[in-house]
Amino acid sequence: MSTFSRVKRVFAVALCAVSAASLGAAATAKRKVIIDQDAFGPGGPNLQPIMLVLQSPDVEVLGITVESGDGWQKENVAHTLRMLEMIGRTDVPVVPGATYPLVNSQEATKRWEARYGKLFYKGAWTEEWAKEVQVRRPEPHGPDFVPVSPAGAPTNLPANETAANFLVRKIREFPGQVTILALGPMTNLALAVRLDDGFASRAKELVFMGGSFSPHPANNAFALEYMFTPRLEFNVRWDPEAAKAVLHAPWSKITQVPVDPSTKTQLTAEMIAKIAAADTPLARYVAKYAESFPLWDELAAAVWLEPALATRVERLAVSVDTDGGAGYGNTLRWAPGKGPGVGEREVAVVFDVDVAKVNALVLDRFTREVVKP
Numbered sequence: 001m002s003t004f005s006r007v008k009r010v011f012a013v014a015l016c017a018v019s020a021a022s023l024g025a026a027a028t029a030k031r032k033v034i035i036d037q038d039a040f041g042p043g044g045p046n047l048q049p050i051m052l053v054l055q056s057p058d059v060e061v062l063g064i065t066v067e068s069g070d071g072w073q074k075e076n077v078a079h080t081l082r083m084l085e086m087i088g089r090t091d092v093p094v095v096p097g098a099t100y101p102l103v104n105s106q107e108a109t110k111r112w113e114a115r116y117g118k119l120f121y122k123g124a125w126t127e128e129w130a131k132e133v134q135v136r137r138p139e140p141h142g143p144d145f146v147p148v149s150p151a152g153a154p155t156n157l158p159a160n161e162t163a164a165n166f167l168v169r170k171i172r173e174f175p176g177q178v179t180i181l182a183l184g185p186m187t188n189l190a191l192a193v194r195l196d197d198g199f200a201s202r203a204k205e206l207v208f209m210g211g212s213f214s215p216h217p218a219n220n221a222f223a224l225e226y227m228f229t230p231r232l233e234f235n236v237r238w239d240p241e242a243a244k245a246v247l248h249a250p251w252s253k254i255t256q257v258p259v260d261p262s263t264k265t266q267l268t269a270e271m272i273a274k275i276a277a278a279d280t281p282l283a284r285y286v287a288k289y290a291e292s293f294p295l296w297d298e299l300a301a302a303v304w305l306e307p308a309l310a311t312r313v314e315r316l317a318v319s320v321d322t323d324g325g326a327g328y329g330n331t332l333r334w335a336p337g338k339g340p341g342v343g344e345r346e347v348a349v350v351f352d353v354d355v356a357k358v359n360a361l362v363l364d365r366f367t368r369e370v371v372k373p
Contacts, residue, residue, distance in 0.1 A: 030060040032177050032204075033304075034170060036097075036163070037297070038069025038123070038184030038235075041079030042151035043289025046070055048267075048366075049183055049301035050080070051282060054089055055365035056305055060373075062170050062178065065163035067097040069185040069238050070123045072143040074099075081154035087282040090156055091373045097163025098187035099143050101239035116326045120225035121234055151289065164191035168199050175202045181304055182208035182246075183297040185235050190242035193249045200249035209300035210235035210243065211318065211331035212259040213349070218266075218294070226259060229330075233259050236320055237329035244320040248343035256318060257300040257350045258331065261310075265295040265355055271363060278367035286366050295358065302358050303350055309361070312352035319344040 033053060041047045053059055066077045073096060080094045106125045113119060127140055138147040159166065167188065171178055180203055182189055189206075192199045200206070212233035215226045225232070236243045247254070267290060276287035295302075303310050317339040321330040336346050 039076040039080040040071035049297040063093040163188040167192040168196040185238040186242040190245040205253040215260040218263040231330035240329040318347040
């Protein structure tokens, strides 16, 4: 064999080895995600989906960006930090975001209610809880007051950065690789979209819990709000202008998990007992602070983790009513290509899920040992 042939052979073997290593690295690379959440706690349907994702060993959570919604931003940040301390995942940065919606306000909401009737649920703006709903909440308070949590106060501090800046920075650092998993109002994302025109297009995808189309009310108190207002859902209603701006941005892919598939789900007492029996720090936290609500945000996290859990998905053009009238905050939809053509995007909408498999995923993640980075 000539010297030239030997060199060619050595080069070919080296190239194959490099290619195999690259393929192996790609196969084992973790899925990158930023979780955006109005993370009121302790525990419950805001923090449980965060833990669901953290407990997935094939996922790297780059950070948790937090806004107001179910509770005020500062309080939500404290709940998130304390949860991460208690389950041993303080490696994940918690980044404070928006305190107020882009346009909507408590005063505007009161004026709207005077014209069109009381909203069933107003999150941080709720002055009085409906008698049908038993929730663990402090007395109503302002955005700068952080009540003492039943789980205690955190010792760690949040990141010294705003959520919108963090979102833009991380998407630029990992272009085409990061999923945005949006589980609360979309104020932080709207600010990122406005801060950087390329933010949405550089992300891998947007998966969000929000909106409502025609859910079938189940036999639980929280489902009552959809009986008379089937297009109204809290995450979108808190900041309709933000939701519209985000939905009109140029994402490569959008997956929406609306209220519709959640009404037949429930974190039951039996499930909570099974989680408690695992007796890990995370299982104890979940079981102690769990509330038997439908799996709202958990469904969006579960469908992103395992897309096969979605059993009926439809492609629709989706937007949000921001006109300020009786339908303010309502979810709008059209057949693809049949909308008004004012920026509405085509979205994959999850209308049904395999509930048994969702429950199995929840139990699996919450009963395994804490996943370390």
